[in-house]
Amino acid sequence: MSTHRQDGTRDRIEAELVDPLRELDLDVEAVEVTPAGKRRVLRVAVDKDGGVTLDDVADATREVSRVLDESDVMGEMPYTLEVTSRGVDRPLTLPRHWRRNADRLVKVTLTDGTDLTGRVLSSTEESVTLDVSGARQEVAYADVAKALVQIEFNRKTEKKDD
Incomplete structure (x- = not known):
């Protein structure tokens, strides 16, 4: 898979998730799609004012799963979903x-x-x-x-x- 196609997929996934996660008062901070053998790993980092709790991550995981199940953005190849908080190691850009x-x-x-x-x-x-x-x-x-x-x-x- 070319880098351009991966970037396009990542951008489409992010576009699909922004509004549903905003409804949960969460911002999408990063979306990464990484090949892992015959699967892919989809990592979605979220953040919000006051910090992200484990309940927020659980709610976000359910919402991301629902959105992706209703969309064809991930295609037919199996994937593993990981939803995390933004993390302290990410640069301050906004x-x-x-x-x-x-x-x-x-x-x-x-x-x-x-x-x-x-x-x-x-x-x-x-x-x-x-x-x-x-x-x-x-x-x-x-x-x-x-x-x-x-x-x-x-x-x-x-x-x-x-």
């Missing part, structure tokens, strides 16, 4: 990604090659404000070449469990 990662530490590479690491303070549809070493810095999304959430272990927070 305003909603920044909004959903407020207060998280991110590493940003700007289009001029400069690297910044800072905490997301706020975001708009055009830019993000970061706390970089105690200084507020506004960065336009157009100036971002790549941005990834950084994993923090043992981060001290002000919230206390009662």
